[in-house]
Amino acid sequence: MSPRTPVRHVVSLVPSLTDAVAATAPELLAGVTDWCTHPPGLGAERIGGTKNPDTARIAALAPDLVIANEEENRAPDLDALRAAGLTVLVTEVRTLDQAFGELDRVLVRGCGLPRPGWLEEAEAAWADVTPTGPVRRAVVPVWRRPWMVLGRDTFAGDVLARLGVGHLYSGHDERYPRIPLDELTARGADLVVLPDEPYRFTAEDGPEAFPGLPAALVSGRHLTWYGPSLAEAPAVLNAALSSAR
Known part of the structure; x- marks a missing residue:
């Protein structure tokens, strides 16, 4: 238009x-x-x-x-x-x-x-984002019962990659594949990233399925939404990812 x-x-x-x-x-x-x-x-x-x-x-x-x-x-x-x-x-x-x-x-x-000014601010917020340290390998569920994870060509996957987190199913044929939990826990991930949408993972619902694996509970709005939240997303997501070390 x-x-x-x-x-x-x-x-x-x-x-x-x-x-x-x-x-x-x-x-x-x-x-x-x-x-x-x-x-x-x-x-x-x-x-x-x-x-x-x-x-x-x-x-x-x-x-x-x-x-x-x-x-x-x-x-x-x-x-x-x-x-x-x-x-x-x-x-x-x-x-x-x-x-x-x-x-x-x-x-x-x-x-x-x-x-809008907020769009300029969002672009500026991401312009200088550079991963520090080695890339961390993550499993990123977006649903459970059944378990579904980020696969290929997803916005959230690109956001995480820019923050130094590579997810293990980025090369999968599907964008949101269903993966059995025993396979997810056997892939040798460094951490599990659990957003609060579309499935609402919480400290009591999600991390227990990945015993011994650091869990980052992240804001789904900052990971999956493209809008004004992009301006603060680097800081918000980095803080959550850092807490899972």
Whole structure:
């Protein structure tokens, strides 16, 4: 969408992008998903989940733009929104550099907004990030029952790599493979990284499955979201990873 087209109402189907729009021009948000938890107190209408949005309700809101993501949202839902005559902007984010580019595309080119200062701050925060010491080898679960881990071509994997943490399934054929726990514990990892989303790992739920292995409990918003949280993510994640030594 050209920035010459006025955008006054936006529906966001992605929590990260909701956070980004809310930090830049909150008045644009007409609808958000049930999973859009940040910032707290969003006044926009809730339109269902990321995987099961109420497409009829979204169409009734008549947004100028719907923002989505190719991984988080389902193609049939996006096709239904297009069939209803809505403009749908779909992002693809597999690396940190892609995240910065897509945020610019959504906010500046899509919504016609000035480039936000927080995006400049986020790029600056990552510009000088250099791993110190040897690369640590990690298992990074994102779900249990069944156990699922980071695989190839993931945004979170690229973020960790920039912080000096290589995950053991980065070369797997799948992006989020299911791996039996006995295999995860036998791979010779240096640590296990446990985010609090999409599965909410805690000190009481997760580390006990990896006895003898240092566990880093990390903020899922800082590991997996691409938005304003990127500005503080290097410091927040480094602190959590350091505590697992």
